[in-house]
Amino acid sequence: MRVAPLSSFLLLSSLLLAPLAHAGDNITVLNLSTNAQRELANDQLNATLYVQERQAQAAQLADKLNRAINRARADATAYPQVRFSSGGYNSWPDYDKNGKIQAWQGRAEIKLESADFARSAELIAQLQKYLLLDGVQFSVSDSMRKQTEQALIPQAISALQQQAAAAGKALGKTQQNVRELSIGESQPGMPPMMLRAKAMAAEAAPAVTVPDWQPGKSMIQLNVNGRIELQ
Structure with missing residues (x-):
């Protein structure tokens, strides 16, 4: 319009x-x-992607999370138009019915910000091979x-x-x-456009189709x- x-x-x-x-x-x-x-x-995109793991040992969990985040940071270097930053990083014990720790769970996030929607979509599609998309928000800069x-x-x-x-x-x-x-x-005058993805088990994928987003408009x-x- x-x-x-x-x-x-x-x-x-x-x-x-x-x-x-x-x-x-x-x-x-x-x-x-x-x-x-x-x-x-809307001329700005903000996205959050994350990895969530469950491992028997806390050190194994940390290693899994760190490897995924480091890989994402390395992949993002090929997209200088997209600003990359770290997000939340949490771990917690998983108890059995007797109250004993049987495993450890954790979640680590990364955040992307850019005015280049096309390049952002390409990077997000690449990262979705091993990360999950928590949400994409379009807004006015x-x-x-x-x-x-x-x-x-x-x-x-x-x-x-x-x-x-x-x-x-x-x-x-x-x-x-x-x-x-x-x-x-x-x-x-209206909330910025938000796209969210349902959580699911992360699985390696040979390719992910680049999304064709329509950023919409906002009322100032x-x-x-x-x-x-x-x-």
């Missing part, structure tokens, strides 16, 4: 007339709340979110002033004096609240 131009941003405004909050007989105080929204294509917020600020403030002008016209007051103004950070919203005096 094509992103609408700035002039057609949806502006939702609510107007509250403060009950007789006068600094003088000729002043009426308005509390205004306005928000501006814009839909953006911080840089794009901040850039959009800067564009929405004047639009939202203009809407705030228009609301004040409309109220002033109805009350026969033409002068505005902004006493307070608060601008909220951009927030997504900016809230502006103001206290305006009308005369």
Whole structure:
């Protein structure tokens, strides 16, 4: 879906007339709340993959987990467009019905972040030969979110002033004096797209088909609240 131009941003405004909050007989105080929204294509991917093992000895478990993570790190070096980082790393005892340790279990994660969806998909498909995919999340990057917020600020403030002008016209007051103004950070109007994979036993695979993901879009919203005096 094509992103609408700035002039057609949806502006939702609510107007509250403060009950007789006068600094003088000729002043009426308005509390205004306005928000501006814009839909953006998701431009960032975050993925979590993991390995989970069960071994008789704790050292054997650690060795299995470490080998898998080291292999993933080595494979990721061929994809410089994708940022690789370590995730959670846990191990715990597996008790029998008598309360004795019969084995050890563990889980180790890696995290991927990138704006290159094609190369990320290739790397994830390669890693899925020996790792499990916990989830893939598509979202708007911080840089794009901040850039959009800067564009929405004047639009939202203009809407705030228009609301004040409309109220002033109805009350026969033409002068505005902004006493307070608060601008909220951009927030997504809907949760980012998340793909999750069910846990299953990891098995070596000769090949994994590269996924053809559709990252979707997210709604960015900016809230502006103001206290305006009308005369």
